[in-house]
Amino acid sequence: MKELRTLFLILGIFLICYFFPLSILPFKGPLFEAFALLRWYAREHVILCLVPAFFIAGAITVFLKQESVMKYFGPDANKFLAYSVASVSGTILAVCSCTVLPIFSGIYKRGAGLGPASTFLYSGPAINVLAIILSARILGLDIGIARALGAIILSIFIGLLMHFFFLSEEKKRKPEGGFMVSDLQEDRPLWKTTIYFASMVGILVFANWGKPQAGDHGFWTLIFNSKWIITAAFLLLLGYILFRWFRKEELTDWTFSTWGFSKQILPLLLMGVLVSGLLLGRPGFEGLIPSRIVAQLVGGNSIFANLFASIFGAFMYFATLTEVPILQGLIGSGMGKGPALALLLSGPAVSLPSMLVINSILGFKKTAVFVLLVIIFSTLCGLAFGMLFG
Numbered sequence: 001m002k003e004l005r006t007l008f009l010i011l012g013i014f015l016i017c018y019f020f021p022l023s024i025l026p027f028k029g030p031l032f033e034a035f036a037l038l039r040w041y042a043r044e045h046v047i048l049c050l051v052p053a054f055f056i057a058g059a060i061t062v063f064l065k066q067e068s069v070m071k072y073f074g075p076d077a078n079k080f081l082a083y084s085v086a087s088v089s090g091t092i093l094a095v096c097s098c099t100v101l102p103i104f105s106g107i108y109k110r111g112a113g114l115g116p117a118s119t120f121l122y123s124g125p126a127i128n129v130l131a132i133i134l135s136a137r138i139l140g141l142d143i144g145i146a147r148a149l150g151a152i153i154l155s156i157f158i159g160l161l162m163h164f165f166f167l168s169e170e171k172k173r174k175p176e177g178g179f180m181v182s183d184l185q186e187d188r189p190l191w192k193t194t195i196y197f198a199s200m201v202g203i204l205v206f207a208n209w210g211k212p213q214a215g216d217h218g219f220w221t222l223i224f225n226s227k228w229i230i231t232a233a234f235l236l237l238l239g240y241i242l243f244r245w246f247r248k249e250e251l252t253d254w255t256f257s258t259w260g261f262s263k264q265i266l267p268l269l270l271m272g273v274l275v276s277g278l279l280l281g282r283p284g285f286e287g288l289i290p291s292r293i294v295a296q297l298v299g300g301n302s303i304f305a306n307l308f309a310s311i312f313g314a315f316m317y318f319a320t321l322t323e324v325p326i327l328q329g330l331i332g333s334g335m336g337k338g339p340a341l342a343l344l345l346s347g348p349a350v351s352l353p354s355m356l357v358i359n360s361i362l363g364f365k366k367t368a369v370f371v372l373l374v375i376i377f378s379t380l381c382g383l384a385f386g387m388l389f390g
Helices: 002-019 030-063 066-073 079-087 100-109 114-126 129-139 141-165 167-172 190-207 219-225 227-245 248-280 291-297 303-315 323-332 337-346 352-362 364-389
Strands: none
Touching: 002 030, 002 248, 030 100, 030 190, 030 248, 066 079, 066 114, 079 114, 079 141, 100 114, 100 248, 100 352, 114 141, 114 364, 129 141, 129 323, 141 167, 141 337, 141 364, 190 227, 219 227, 248 303, 248 352, 291 303, 291 323, 303 337, 303 364, 323 337, 337 364, 352 364
């Protein structure tokens, strides 16, 4: 009964956010932007991004063998393989820093080492193929290439340092058993589990496929125009899989696992988005921190400019692909190339909403170190890039 009340409470809050009538607010300004960003987030990201991610995370906890996670991402796994796979994961998942959180939580609870899990946490939203292509096309080929290489390299360094800093704690950590039903898992071959996960990832990726730029033709436009047909095909495939390959008790375990991630993460994200909108506003609209001041502070290629861009990017919430037009405007206002790259490397990877959730998973100390590493490495990369190409 308690869980049911919690479900209705969260559902009610979400519906209020989704249908909130902004026109009734008798004021404009930062507080208005906070509610506007919250409504936009509820409409654009919760259903199509977070809900599929919650189900993927629940499936990882229930159906992915703990031995497999430990083999490829555990503390004793082959380091080269673990960090290599984790560092390019974003090429498959075109998600933002908030959407990757349930999946990160899932693999971490199954026993993934802190290092590879941190690499995945950074790379998931940072190495977005569409965002990198858009960056190269709009902001310049040099920034696009630097963003791609920088994100991969940074994710590995950050993961390795997280592993090194918390090695003693990690040795004592025990993976959570979750809702895994080992005796049922043995009846399902690996190829069926692979198709099951691929169908959910397909729904997540294609339902959120971004609109190509004006004048684009070819492959990307074709996919965008067919995104709902492709998504529906993956949804039908998933329905067939669940009906034919899974038992009722397995689906019940999956549902409860998914709900566990949802009630832990969603309220924190909504609260974080509200605060982010209050402080920083939306693209084209002001929060408590005026954008003109930001533009003035990130001119040139000084250490301060790069550091400020990294910090600003780390705390601001960027939806997938929105960082590019925001940066285009900032560069037009005098932002240097170095700070632009610094913001690109820190912004999509973390945000104030995601920090709140990471803290609930890893604790304050690990979260603070992770965010600090993102800011420091983004600053250094931006500074070096500005010196070479600024």
